[in-house]
Amino acid sequence: MLQKLFKFKGGIKPAHHKAESRGTPIAAAPLPGHLVIPLSQSAGEAAQPVVAVGDKVLKGQFIGKAEGWLSSAVHASTSGTVIAVEPRLMPHPSGLATLSVVILPDGEDRWMPLQAPDYKNMSLKSVLQYLQDAGVVGMGGAGFPSHVKMQDSAALGDLVINGAECEPYITCDDRLMRERAGEIIAGSGIIRDLLQVKRVLIGIEDNKPEAIAAMQAAVEAAGETTFSVVAVPTLYPAGGIRQLIRVLTGKEVPVDQRSTDLGIQCFNVGTALSVWRALNLGEPVVSRVVTLTGNVEQPGNWEALIGTPMNELLALARPRADTDGVIMGGPMMGIPMPACDVPVTKGSNCLIARSPTLFPPPPPEMPCIRCGACARACPQELQPFELYWWSRARQFDKAREYHLSSCIECGCCAYVCPANIPLVQYFRFSKSEIRAAAREQKMADSARARFEFKQFRAEREKAEKAEKLARAAAAQAAKLAAERDAAPEGESGAVGDAADAKQAVIAAAVERARVQRAETDSRDA
Amino acid sequence: MNFISPPYLHAETSVRRVMNRVMLALLPGIVVYTALVGVAIIVQILLACFFALLFEGLFQKLRGRSLASLQDGSALVTACLIALTFPPLSPWWLTVLGVFFAIVIAKQLYGGLGQNPFNPAMIAFAVCIVAFPALMSQWPAQGLYLPLSQQMEVIFGVSPRIDALTAATPLDAIKTALKMDSFTGSIQELLKSQSLYGTFAGRGWEWVTTAYLVGGLFLVQRRVITWQVPVAFLASMTVISLICWLVDPTRFSDPLFHLFSGGTMLGAFFIATDPVSGCATPTGKLIFGGGAGLLAYLIRVFGGFPDGIAFSILMMNICAPLIDVYTQPAIFGMRRGGKKKEREHE
Structure with a gap:
């Protein structure tokens, strides 16, 4: 199928390092000693635990309930016993912990009874609900809940299935497409029908000829006519959403819009597979394919249960002795793990065993000479050296003006920088400072609003109290006056009225003090 | 860690x-x-x-x-x-x-x-x-x-x-001639008479500047420098010298002479391309190079110094930061179908 392709500016061509792991078929990883399943594996709120310590669970059983629409359910990855529900270190460089369910497998790996939904006769809303309950999130790494993406993309023009896999080292999508093309195509077909899309574009970098052939064969076998399998030029980051959309459709997603505003939605091949499994087999997401590579003897791809400790999984690839850490993701955007035993999550596409020889520490940072290499490499067409300047000077307003928020942190700028400046770090820092400032501003605003309301309330209460007192006094006075009026000898007058009112106020105050004292006494007792 | x-x-x-x-x-x-x-x-x-x-x-x-x-x-x-x-x-x-x-x-x-x-x-x-x-x-x-x-x-x-x-260098000779009211012959004759003229520019020097051009093209090919500055520099010098030459060929030298005389090639490829003191945006580089070429010609022909490269580049250095501010390119997602709207941060 001939397809006119477009170009995006910038991009880099680092060594692929895919050969190491792309040759070995996907194998199921053995059951680990225990599973640590974080309840927060996707964007949005963490799931709420619905199991307690001591509970027996079956594979695929609900253990975390989605909390709100922008959240996704979490399931037991194998059968066994819940031995802890507690915060555990998450696979994030921050070293923060998140509530996790720890399961001791019983070794049987027994599924709960699965029942495929009759999704063809269900409303879109209930299918999306089903996907949320099945824990289907983006498998490309970002982990955005898929049902949310499908929700506001009704009546789209194009569906882009992302099989670019542009980061070096990673080959899990390559293997998936080669081995499970039929399921991916079927899953993409389901998404197409759900979203009523006219055209499905499957973008695969042309360094994966076997995957392209397999996907093409699967499209033909399925008799799909709306599908195009497109070989896109290998150029990092061709798998970035905006870049891939540009290459496939020629459209540029405006900076202040989303792709859906142009009628385009994008899913990863792994996500399409998850959708197919959820809706055709009734299987929730309990595993994913993980590439194990880097400083290891035996690189490869393994289907690992969600929650498998990374060191246990990585051991399958036999890391070399000088391995000094694990990177989750690729070498361009992957994040260093805070510990070697953090669990595999739905977004863990690749584990790279790190060593000082594989990724030598960068040479010392030198001054920026404004050579502009970063600007020529930036796929978002930013001027990274200007952003660096403003970030360094902590002029965050200026950094925003130069479109810092459009930075996708792909790392192209830092890759080409002759001065070895860790540009991405500077940009992350600036972004977090801008976010923090916005948060602080918000907090200050609400604090001011609170304070002003408090003052307003105090005033109001004071006024109300005065009014009430006045009313009570008047009533008292009226009563006294009435009594006096009833009595025949009327020695009263205006003076007497005033005195009575005063007395009434005093009486009321005495009464209040008495009540207060009684209250204090009862509290003390 | x-x-x-x-x-x-x-x-x-x-x-x-x-x-x-x-x-x-x-x-x-x-x-x-x-x-x-x-x-x-x-x-x-x-x-x-x-x-x-x-x-x-x-x-x-x-x-x-x-x-x-x-x-x-x-x-x-x-x-x-x-x-x-x-x-x-x-x-x-x-x-x-x-x-x-x-x-x-x-x-x-x-x-x-x-x-x-x-x-x-x-x-x-x-x-x-x-x-x-x-x-x-x-x-x-x-x-x-x-x-x-x-x-x-x-x-x-x-x-x-x-x-x-x-x-006197060829540039000196023509400047002196230009300033002499009594000068009646043509620039070309003058240069020939002083045996200053070679094949297409100053004798001997034309080959030095050609060698700079070769080195400069290597830099462009190796992507050490981008094409904008040298091209704009040489183009603006060509245009201004062509205009003057067409107006009065006896008093002004032809563009080829100017391109291969003095510091033109060195300036265009090696000096005006200094990224630190020059412009960084593509449009800015065109303005920078163009301005430097134009000023260099004006100074070397009408000014008081034998060549104008140094002063023209320093003058453009002064302008560079401002030029950069006003020539920021549109980013990805701002051109085709994109509204030029500032994205508000939440």
Whole structure:
């Protein structure tokens, strides 16, 4: 199928390092000693635990309930016993912990009874609900809940299935497409029908000829006519959403819009597979394919249960002795793990065993000479050296003006920088400072609003109290006056009225003090 | 845990590599230049390089910075440019003074590499030509090829400087002619009569500048520099010289002569392309190069100095930051179908 392709500016061509792991078929990883399943594996709120310590669970059983629409359910990855529900270190460089369910497998790996939904006769809303309950999130790494993406993309023009896999080292999508093309195509077909899309574009970098052939064969076998399998030029980051959309459709997603505003939605091949499994087999997401590579003897791809400790999984690839850490993701955007035993999550596409020889520490940072290499490499067409300047000077307003928020942190700028400046770090820092400032501003605003309301309330209460007192006094006075009026000898007058009112106020105050004292006494007792 | 952050991969590149490439690209010009005027130019380059490293090291030390920066090669590039723009038989102290102004005043005092608003080598040239106009105008006479020993005597001031050593450059000759009301012949005849004219520009010099062009094209091909500055520089000089030449061919030289005379090629490919003091946006580079070419022509033809490259580039250096501010390119997602709307941060 001939397809006119477009170009995006910038991009880099680092060594692929895919050969190491792309040759070995996907194998199921053995059951680990225990599973640590974080309840927060996707964007949005963490799931709420619905199991307690001591509970027996079956594979695929609900253990975390989605909390709100922008959240996704979490399931037991194998059968066994819940031995802890507690915060555990998450696979994030921050070293923060998140509530996790720890399961001791019983070794049987027994599924709960699965029942495929009759999704063809269900409303879109209930299918999306089903996907949320099945824990289907983006498998490309970002982990955005898929049902949310499908929700506001009704009546789209194009569906882009992302099989670019542009980061070096990673080959899990390559293997998936080669081995499970039929399921991916079927899953993409389901998404197409759900979203009523006219055209499905499957973008695969042309360094994966076997995957392209397999996907093409699967499209033909399925008799799909709306599908195009497109070989896109290998150029990092061709798998970035905006870049891939540009290459496939020629459209540029405006900076202040989303792709859906142009009628385009994008899913990863792994996500399409998850959708197919959820809706055709009734299987929730309990595993994913993980590439194990880097400083290891035996690189490869393994289907690992969600929650498998990374060191246990990585051991399958036999890391070399000088391995000094694990990177989750690729070498361009992957994040260093805070510990070697953090669990595999739905977004863990690749584990790279790190060593000082594989990724030598960068040479010392030198001054920026404004050579502009970063600007020529930036796929978002930013001027990274200007952003660096403003970030360094902590002029965050200026950094925003130069479109810092459009930075996708792909790392192209830092890759080409002759001065070895860790540009991405500077940009992350600036972004977090801008976010923090916005948060602080918000907090200050609400604090001011609170304070002003408090003052307003105090005033109001004071006024109300005065009014009430006045009313009570008047009533008292009226009563006294009435009594006096009833009595025949009327020695009263205006003076007497005033005195009575005063007395009434005093009486009321005495009464209040008495009540207060009684209250204090009862509290003390 | 040692803190490392993505990306973990890095291209085979460094500031030193960039600077080495620039020096490599200067090599053809240096070779032809040496063939033309002798080993004196090599001596000047070595002299300039030695003092550049000395001053750079000294001031890095004084500023409490690492001496590792001596390896970045930037001081050496500046030194080479000074040696190549100063007259080859300048007294040694003039070269050293130029290097001092370039490295210490124009670069280190502004904060070192990457911080200088002006091109250091051009600051050196401007300071010296203003302070020592006579010395900075003593270009060796055509065909004068002194033996090395005699050149050394001239450079290191053992023997007195003799005016016979030097002669007017072609650019000088035409400027002088332009200013003489009594001048009646044509520029071409004048140059021929003084045997200053070669095949298409100044005799001998035309090959030096051609060699600079070759080196410059290498830099463009290796992507050390982008095409915008040199192309705009040469184009604007071509256009303005063509206009003047068409208006009065007897008083103005043809564009080819201007492109291959004086510092045009060196300026267009090696000096105006300095990223630190120049413009960084693509449009900005076009404006910068175009402005520098135009000013260089105006100064060399109508101004008071033999060539205008240094002053034109310094003037454009002044404008560079402002040009950059106003020529920021649209980013991805701002052109096709994109509204130019500032994205509000939540």
